Amino acid sequence: MSELKNLEFWFVVGSQTLYGVEVLEIVAKRAQEMATTLSESPFIPCKVVYKVTGKSPDEILQVIKEANFTDNCAGIITWMHTFSPSKMWINGLALLQKPYLHLHTQYNRNIPNTEIDMDFMNLNQAAHGDREHGFIGARMRIPRKIVVGYWRDEKVQKEIGSWMRSAVGYKVSKNLKVMRFGDNMRNVAVTEGDKIETQIKLGWQVNTWTVGELADEIEKVTSEEIDRLVREYESKYILNTDKTESVRYQAREEIAIKRMLDREGASAFSNTFEDLWGMEQLPGLATQHLMEMGYGYGGEGDWKTAAMVHIVKKMTEGIPGGTTFMEDYTYDLEPGKELSLGAHMLEVCPSVAADKPRIEVHPLGIGNRKDPARLVFEGHEGPGIVVSLIDMGGRVRLIIQDVEAIKPIYPMPNLPVARIMWKAMPDLLTGAHCWILAGGAHHTVFTYAATAEMMEDWADMMEIEFVHITKNTTVEALKHDLFLSDLAWKLRS
Secondary structure, eight states: OHHHHTOEEEEEEEOOGGGOHHHHHHHHHHHHHHHHHHHHOTTOOSEEEEEEEEOSHHHHHHHHHHHHTOTTEEEEEEEESSOOOGGGGHHHHHHOOSOEEEEEOOSOSSOOTTTOOHHHHHHOOHHHHHHHHHHHHHHTTOOOEEEESOTTSHHHHHHHHHHHHHHHHHHHHHTOEEEEESOOOTTOSTTOOOHHHHHHHHOOEEEEEOHHHHHHHHHHOOHHHHHHHHHHHHHHSEEOOSOHHHHHHHHHHHHHHHHHHHHHTOOEEEOOTTOOTTOSSOOSHHHHHHHHTTOEEEGGGOHHHHHHHHHHHHHTTTOTTOEEEEEEEEEEOOTTOOEEEEEOSSOOOGGGBSSOOEEEEOOOSSSSSOOOEEEEOBBOOEEEEEEEEEEOSSSEEEEEEEEEEEOOSSOOTTOOSOEEEEEESSOHHHHHHHHHHHTOOSEEEEESSSOHHHHHHHHHHHTOEEEEEOTTOOHHHHHHHHHHHHHHHHHHO
């Protein structure tokens, strides 16, 4: 949580000079109190900093310009303590480049029955002041989050905190570099995408490094470096193999990959079993441990999922449950009890493990390389979501599906990979139909930590399409929604 606490959300309160100095002093004092209280809330992951009571177009313009160019400012929160004519906000909001939350609240919870008079009424005008402010946001069509309720309430603080995490994802996205080792798996469609449009829209810088460069870096790793990392493996995981050379080679690969990522300032990477030139193993344990450290990963050149894994991990920092690269691998189709088994060849993050992962070495039937070491475990039970970001040609679509992870109903003793079993919402058959209808990929981000609301807020900030498959979704309704969405996005383009 320490990284998140270094980020600030600026509290910009609206008023006007009409009310006089005394009222404005009260507004400022209360705004400071509210910012301090929110910052200290256990549900608020970042700092809330009171910056200014906006009383003129110039004041508002100046604070928004400053917010845009202050690196540790991750967004702004507005609230109208009094009536604040919103033409004063136009020039500032037109320049805003940070996430924006409109908090509709008031300082006092209750109307003070015997004390209320016109002085009280002139000071406490959020009920109509925020409506004026809401109009200009709607009129200017500015993406924004609206949170309504009393600012001391847990529900309100949780909503603000969740939105803050989405804003952190926005900030991470706008500065993200993805390192590709080689290209995508040959002939696969969904892992392709427009990297230029992605950088324009999402901020991601996606570039390729040759596998040969990685192979050269692998050769530079020293035995002492490998020894240190293997000791770390042994302290965190169960060493369930005597094939130590395979484990040591994974450590060698991890050190080399991390060195190249850090040198370039990249936080996510992809590779493919079809391009392992100069390498002895497909990175398995290496990739899993790097994901556990927070790096994003996508298999078979899937740079979009790699980026999303990292973004979701940063958004959910400090929230238990875990986040991983995932793939719907196979089904159990017992009528009325249908389940998905999610896995991948090797690369599932141990942050989602139910128990201490085991390091094992097994043959890998593809890639034509030596048997790779990998972590084997079952995922834990609990609610989660699967996330897929796809390129629809001219626009990006984010698809979310609600799921419920369960303890696997079979022991599967001969399956040498990490896996999660889950019930898809509303059920597997309907959910898979809807997923395929929407174009969802086979690779996903599986997360217990992020919520659908968090991802929807992130999609709104990025101004991309959002599709949510829930317990109430039907095929007919989704068809209708996708048709309307296609029309709407064509009109926007």
